[in-house]
Amino acid sequence: MTLEIRDISKSFGGFKALDGMTLTIDSKGLFGIIGPNGAGKSTLFSVVSGFQHADSGEIRMDGKVIDKLSPPERARAGMVRTFQVPREFSHLTVRENLMAAAPGQAGESLVGLFFRPGQVRKEEAAIAEKVATTIEFLRLGKVADVPSGKLSGGQKKLLELGRALMVDPTLILLDEPFAGVNPVLIGEIMERIAELNTRGIGFVIIEHDLQALTRLVPRLAVMDRGRLLAEGAPAAVLEDPVVREAYLGGAS
Amino acid sequence: MEAYLLAIGIIALIYVLLSLGLTLQYGLTGLINFGHVGFFAIGAYTSTLLVMNGAPFIVGFAAAALLAGIAAWPIGLVALRLRDDYFAIVTLGFSEVVRIVLTSERWLTQGVQGIPGIPRLFDSLKGTTGQLATFATVLVVTIAAAWMIRRIAGSPFGRIIEAIRDNEEAVQALGKDPPRFKIQVLVVGAALAGIAGAFYAHYITYIVPEQYIPLVTFYVWMAVIMGGVGRVSGAVVGSVILVAFLEGSRFIRDVIPGISAVDMASIRIGLVGLLLILFVLYRPQGLMGDYTKR
Numbered sequence: 001m002t003l004e005i006r007d008i009s010k011s012f013g014g015f016k017a018l019d020g021m022t023l024t025i026d027s028k029g030l031f032g033i034i035g036p037n038g039a040g041k042s043t044l045f046s047v048v049s050g051f052q053h054a055d056s057g058e059i060r061m062d063g064k065v066i067d068k069l070s071p072p073e074r075a076r077a078g079m080v081r082t083f084q085v086p087r088e089f090s091h092l093t094v095r096e097n098l099m100a101a102a103p104g105q106a107g108e109s110l111v112g113l114f115f116r117p118g119q120v121r122k123e124e125a126a127i128a129e130k131v132a133t134t135i136e137f138l139r140l141g142k143v144a145d146v147p148s149g150k151l152s153g154g155q156k157k158l159l160e161l162g163r164a165l166m167v168d169p170t171l172i173l174l175d176e177p178f179a180g181v182n183p184v185l186i187g188e189i190m191e192r193i194a195e196l197n198t199r200g201i202g203f204v205i206i207e208h209d210l211q212a213l214t215r216l217v218p219r220l221a222v223m224d225r226g227r228l229l230a231e232g233a234p235a236a237v238l239e240d241p242v243v244r245e246a247y248l249g250g251a252s
Numbered sequence: 253m254e255a256y257l258l259a260i261g262i263i264a265l266i267y268v269l270l271s272l273g274l275t276l277q278y279g280l281t282g283l284i285n286f287g288h289v290g291f292f293a294i295g296a297y298t299s300t301l302l303v304m305n306g307a308p309f310i311v312g313f314a315a316a317a318l319l320a321g322i323a324a325w326p327i328g329l330v331a332l333r334l335r336d337d338y339f340a341i342v343t344l345g346f347s348e349v350v351r352i353v354l355t356s357e358r359w360l361t362q363g364v365q366g367i368p369g370i371p372r373l374f375d376s377l378k379g380t381t382g383q384l385a386t387f388a389t390v391l392v393v394t395i396a397a398a399w400m401i402r403r404i405a406g407s408p409f410g411r412i413i414e415a416i417r418d419n420e421e422a423v424q425a426l427g428k429d430p431p432r433f434k435i436q437v438l439v440v441g442a443a444l445a446g447i448a449g450a451f452y453a454h455y456i457t458y459i460v461p462e463q464y465i466p467l468v469t470f471y472v473w474m475a476v477i478m479g480g481v482g483r484v485s486g487a488v489v490g491s492v493i494l495v496a497f498l499e500g501s502r503f504i505r506d507v508i509p510g511i512s513a514v515d516m517a518s519i520r521i522g523l524v525g526l527l528l529i530l531f532v533l534y535r536p537q538g539l540m541g542d543y544t545k546r
Contacts, residue, residue, distance in 0.1 A: 051421065089414065100415045103426075106408075108408050113407050
């Protein structure tokens with residue numbers, strides 16, 4: 001079970017966001033990606049999830065090339081991403097946001113809606129239950145019925161994670177999941193992510209909070225200027241002089 | 253007087269039908285459809301031509317809904333890849349193409365001369381009874397349409413289209429294909445406009461391409477904005493206000509002397525514009541409150 005990123009390049013105008021990025025990730029594990037601002041981390045997520053087309057290179061999931069799949073197809077194949085800037089459905093409540101994310105509902109087609117009302121009701125009840133569990137898991141109970149546009153930045157991050165979980169993915173790409181989340185909650189969420197991982201969900205996590213990340217992931221990659229700079233166990237990678245040079249601006 | 257009120261009532265209900273379609277498309281899904289009148293025209297001409305060639309009304313109306321809906325399909329396929337503003341332009345262009353085709357294809361539509369003598373619903377009933385029966389029929393259809401839109405809004409389908417309105421990319425990220433939903437929304441809204449067109453043609457008994465100018469689309473937009481975007485009750489209230497205002501402004505000529513009929517048409521549009529500006533300034537969420545207030 002691997003996610004292979006092979007020699008991906010992507011330019012925006014004259015700017016090379018990704019420049020021959022290559023990385024193989026165990027898609028059942030917990031994997032971190034760090035790097036200075038502008039290193040190409042979020043662009044990498046966009047290419048992997050299909051929102052941006054790479055200029056060259058290819059992405060393989062479990063050996064299969066997925067370059068031709070649309071973003072929704074990739075999500076249905078089990079790989080769900082979140083966004084660095086939360087993209088909540090701002091006029092829907094937290095509960096409705098999560099319910100919207102549930103896959104394969106009969107009530108999502110007009111035919112099903114009007115001709116199979118019994119099935120739609122049954123599914124809604126099941127989804128509502130799953131949503132309630134997710135809300136509890138993410139400690140969003142107090143704001144469950146608040147329009148999500150009114151949430152704090154941290155709460156929106158949690159909602160993004162919750163929506164991803166609703167899809168029943170095998171691999172979740174988290175783009176800065178802890179930005180704006182209060183430190184106590186970060187600890188709890190990390191425990192939950194570790195727990196979800198033991199249940200078979202893989203995570204690739206972009207994060208600036210190095211302390212949090214290094215406690216969570218056994219392996220991480222460092223990106224700089226659209227390339228892979230180093231990869232390995234956190235302690236070893238962070239000791240790497242090349243990484244210190246790029247990431248910490250040469251401070252040693 | 254009774255006949256006059258019924259006439260206004262029927263026109264108001266026709267606007268409600270049009271507004272309900274736009275509520276689904278814009279209010280719930282965020283699709284900026286500037287070509288609503290095109291589907292209205294397709295419905296009017298379809299039913300007219302069928303009924304005048306001997307088809308029963310029910311066939312005319314069904315065909316009006318069907319053809320308007322089918323016309324929306326290719327628009328959806330082509331245009332849904334476009335961004336909001338481009339979609340607006342494409343739909344506006346579509347409705348103008350419809351009008352120009354209706355003007356040019358004289359063998360079928362009699363061009364600018366229009367088609368007079370379209371059969372009315374319930375023509376055999378005497379006096380205002382026929383009108384009353386027509387009003388009741390439009391009312392029943394409108395209520396059914398309103399019920400349907402409410403049902404859609406409160407369903408899993410409704411959740412997804414509102415999610416699309418709020419953030420389309422996030423919907424894709426969750427494994428759903430926005431175009432599939434948008435096409436269904438376009439087709440349903442267009443079918444409602446088609447039915448509205450059929451009622452219109454069989455009520456005023458004379459159709460001509462000039463009736464189907466973009467101004468009609470923007471009247472519907474006004475109704476939706478004044479009533480409250482994304483609300484079924486808003487579509488109803490907004491349409492009633494719009495028609496009351498359009499009709500009411502007729503009487504200005506009685507009050508202020510020396511205004512010609514041509515002047516009047518311009519003054520009316522000016523007043524309608526003023527009304528819209530006042531609404532946007534002082535009541536941007538519309539009378540019933542829009543989807544952001546709930």
